[in-house]
Amino acid sequence: MMLNDGFDVQEMTRLIRHRRSVKPVDMDPGRVVEPGLLMELLENANHAPTHGLTEPWRFTIFQGDARAELAGVMQRIYRETTPVNEFREDKMLKMGQNPLLAGAVISIGMARQAGGKIPEIEEIEAVACAVQNMHLTASAAGLGAYWSSPPLVETREFVEWLGLRTGDRCLGLFYVGWPKPGFVWPKGLRKPVEEKLIWRGELRSS
Numbered sequence: 001m002m003l004n005d006g007f008d009v010q011e012m013t014r015l016i017r018h019r020r021s022v023k024p025v026d027m028d029p030g031r032v033v034e035p036g037l038l039m040e041l042l043e044n045a046n047h048a049p050t051h052g053l054t055e056p057w058r059f060t061i062f063q064g065d066a067r068a069e070l071a072g073v074m075q076r077i078y079r080e081t082t083p084v085n086e087f088r089e090d091k092m093l094k095m096g097q098n099p100l101l102a103g104a105v106i107s108i109g110m111a112r113q114a115g116g117k118i119p120e121i122e123e124i125e126a127v128a129c130a131v132q133n134m135h136l137t138a139s140a141a142g143l144g145a146y147w148s149s150p151p152l153v154e155t156r157e158f159v160e161w162l163g164l165r166t167g168d169r170c171l172g173l174f175y176v177g178w179p180k181p182g183f184v185w186p187k188g189l190r191k192p193v194e195e196k197l198i199w200r201g202e203l204r205s206s
Helices: 009-018 035-045 066-081 089-101 120-141 156-161
Strands: 057-062 104-110 144-148 169-177
Touching: 009 120, 035 057, 035 104, 035 120, 057 066, 057 120, 066 089, 066 104, 066 156, 089 169, 104 120, 120 144, 120 169, 156 169
Parallel strands: none
Antiparallel strands: 057 104, 104 169, 144 169
């Protein structure tokens, strides 16, 4: 089936169902993700739907040595903000490793509209749509991608370190990288959509 302007529904369906989360541990840390390709991801993110055209997404790209800086900041903030009874050494270790395993890490920020006319939930939803655009583009290019949202990204310390304003939020980190050689792309598993819908006003053939 062809959509307007020649777009193919089957090809789009195949891409959507092919998209999977690929964690940093399965990425090849020695293979660079070209800046032009990262910009393609971000430009597609920039075309997400947005109520009132507020375009609330804000991104910071960490590549090269900046990944180690990000890892160090995450570990420091985790140590400083986590109650002693909730602190886990394995989590802190992973925060120091994951950014170095990915070719790039993109922070996912949400800039709150001045005056707050648009409800915050709608701005969050817009950013989520932007991330989906990035993830689909990454999958189409053969990249692995993973949206991570550890609690520390919501801390004031981390939000301010990213340069976001009061009222803005960080909704997570988007890890991007080429899969390791021999990596087997995960299969998508979903329960039937019929279990999750109510269809009212269904048209029936006579």
